Amino acid sequence: MSATVPAITYNVDLVRQDFPILAREVRPGVPLVYLDSTATSQKPRQVIEAVTRYYSQSNANIHRGIHTLAEEATAQYELARANIANFLGAQTPRQVIFTRNTTESINLVAQTWGRTNLHRGDVVILTEMEHHSNLVPWQMLATEFDLKLEFITVTPDGLLDLDEYQRLLSLTPKLVAFTHVSNVLGTINPAKDIIKMAHDVGAITMLDAAQSVPHYKVDVQDLDVDFMAFSGHKMCGPTGIGVLYGRKSILESIPPFLGGGDMIKRVKLRSFVPNEIPHKFEAGTPAIGEAIGLSAAVAYLQNISMEAITAHEKEIIHYALERLEEIPGIAVFGRPAAHKCGVASFILQGVHAHDVSQVLDRDGIAVRAGHHCAMPLHEKFQVPATVRASFYLYNKIDEVDRLVDGIYKVKTLFKS
Numbered sequence: 001m002s003a004t005v006p007a008i009t010y011n012v013d014l015v016r017q018d019f020p021i022l023a024r025e026v027r028p029g030v031p032l033v034y035l036d037s038t039a040t041s042q043k044p045r046q047v048i049e050a051v052t053r054y055y056s057q058s059n060a061n062i063h064r065g066i067h068t069l070a071e072e073a074t075a076q077y078e079l080a081r082a083n084i085a086n087f088l089g090a091q092t093p094r095q096v097i098f099t100r101n102t103t104e105s106i107n108l109v110a111q112t113w114g115r116t117n118l119h120r121g122d123v124v125i126l127t128e129m130e131h132h133s134n135l136v137p138w139q140m141l142a143t144e145f146d147l148k149l150e151f152i153t154v155t156p157d158g159l160l161d162l163d164e165y166q167r168l169l170s171l172t173p174k175l176v177a178f179t180h181v182s183n184v185l186g187t188i189n190p191a192k193d194i195i196k197m198a199h200d201v202g203a204i205t206m207l208d209a210a211q212s213v214p215h216y217k218v219d220v221q222d223l224d225v226d227f228m229a230f231s232g233h234k235m236c237g238p239t240g241i242g243v244l245y246g247r248k249s250i251l252e253s254i255p256p257f258l259g260g261g262d263m264i265k266r267v268k269l270r271s272f273v274p275n276e277i278p279h280k281f282e283a284g285t286p287a288i289g290e291a292i293g294l295s296a297a298v299a300y301l302q303n304i305s306m307e308a309i310t311a312h313e314k315e316i317i318h319y320a321l322e323r324l325e326e327i328p329g330i331a332v333f334g335r336p337a338a339h340k341c342g343v344a345s346f347i348l349q350g351v352h353a354h355d356v357s358q359v360l361d362r363d364g365i366a367v368r369a370g371h372h373c374a375m376p377l378h379e380k381f382q383v384p385a386t387v388r389a390s391f392y393l394y395n396k397i398d399e400v401d402r403l404v405d406g407i408y409k410v411k412t413l414f415k416s
C-alpha cells in the first residue's frame with residue numbers, strides 16, 4: 001500500500017456520536033460502513049429530536065387555526081423557512097418554497113415557468129451528466145411543446161465540455177438547466193460561470209443542487225441563479241421535504257403549480273385569486289415536521305461549518321481514489337481528483353456491479369450499484385452499471401480501508 005493516511009484535524013469520532021444508526025451492526029459482529037450518502041444521508045440525533053419534539057409538543061395544522069398549538073406550529077414552520085433562506089443567502093424567506101424533494105422542485109419549474117415561457121422550437125440546454133430528475137421533466141415538456149433539447153457533452157475525464165456549451169449558446173436558449181455536482185462522477189461544475197454565460201444570451205438558469213448544498217457553502221446571490229432545487233434527506237434532514245429557491249420577480253410572475261388550500265387568497269365557485277409567494281406554490285398541508293427537521297439539519301451543518309465538512313470530504317475522497325486506483329482491474333470514473341466531491345464510481349473487471357455490492361454487504365459495507373438514475377451517462381461510458389461509494393461528514397479513513405479490503409475479497413471470490 002503506497003497511499004499516505006492524511007492527518008485529519010476534524011473530529012469525525014465526535015461527529016459520528018451524533019448519528020445513532022452508525023453504532024448499529026448490520027448483523028451480529030458486523031458493524032455498518034455506510035458509503036451511500038449520495039442516495040440519502042443518515043440523520044443526527046439533533047434532527048431526530050427536533051422532529052420528535054415537534055410531534056410531541058406542537059403538532060397542529062399551520063396558517064389556519066388561531067389556537068396556541070397552531071400558532072406555535074406556524075411559527076416553527078416559518079422560522080424553518082427563514083433559517084433555510086439564511087443558509088442559502090437568499091434575499092428573503094419568501095424565495096424558499098417547500099416541496100417534497102429535488103424532483104418535485106424541478107417539476108414545479110417545468111410545469112409553471114416552463115409551460116408559460118417555453119414555446120414551439122425553443123431551445124433548452126441540459127447536460128449529459130443529469131440525474132433523470134433534471135431530464136425527464138424537460139423531455140415531457142419538449143414532447144408537448146415541440147422544444148429542442150440540446151446537451152453539453154461530458155469529456156472522458158467526466159467534465160462538461162465548456163467549448164461545446166459556448167457553441168450551444170449561439171442557439172439562444174430560453175433555459176439552461178444543469179447539475180451543480182454529478183451524483184455519479186463527483187464532478188463539481190463551474191456553476192457561476194455557466195450561469196453567467198447563460199444570462200449573457202438572455203437564458204433563465206435552473207441549478208440541480210441536490211449534491212452540492214449538502215456538501216458545500218452554496219450562496220444563491222453569489223451564483224446569481226434563477227431557480228435552484230435540493231432535497232432535505234441528502235443533507236441530514238428528513239425525507240419528504242425539499243426546497244425550490246427562486247428569483248423573486250420570476251416566482252411572482254408565474255402561475256401556481258398545484259391547486260387547493262393555502263395557495264389561494266380568495267376562492268369563488270368559478271375562479272380563484274392566488275396567494276402571495278411562497279404560499280402560492282404550497283398547496284395543501286405541507287410536511288411541517290419535516291421542514292422543522294430540515295431546519296435542525298441546517299443548524300447542525302452550520303454548527304460544524306460547511307467549510308470543515310467540505311475539507312473533511314476532500315481528504316477522504318483523495319485517499320479513497322489513491323487506494324482504489326491501486327487495485328488491479330478497477331476503473332474509477334470521472335477523474336481528475338481535483339474536481340471531485342466525495343463520490344467514487346467504479347467498475348471491477350469481470351465482476352458485475354451488483355455482485356460487488358452484494359459481497360461488500362456481507363461485510364456490512366453499504367455501497368450502491370446500478371445506473372444511479374443517470375442512464376444516459378452510463379450509456380455514454382458504455383457501462384450498464386457502476387459501483388458507487390460516497391462519503392459524507394461522518395465517514396472515516398478506516399472505512400475506505402474496509403472498502404478496499406472488501407473489494408480484494410470480491411476479486412478473490414470471482415477470481416478477477
Ligand code: 7TS
Pocket residue numbers: 038039040101102103104131133134179181182183208210211231372373
Ligand atoms: N439530482 C441529483 C443530482 C441527484 O443526485 C438526485 C438523487 C436527485 C436529483 C433526485 O433527488 P430526490 O431527492 O428528488 O430523489 N440522487 C440519488 C442517487 O444518486 N441515488 O439515489 C438518489
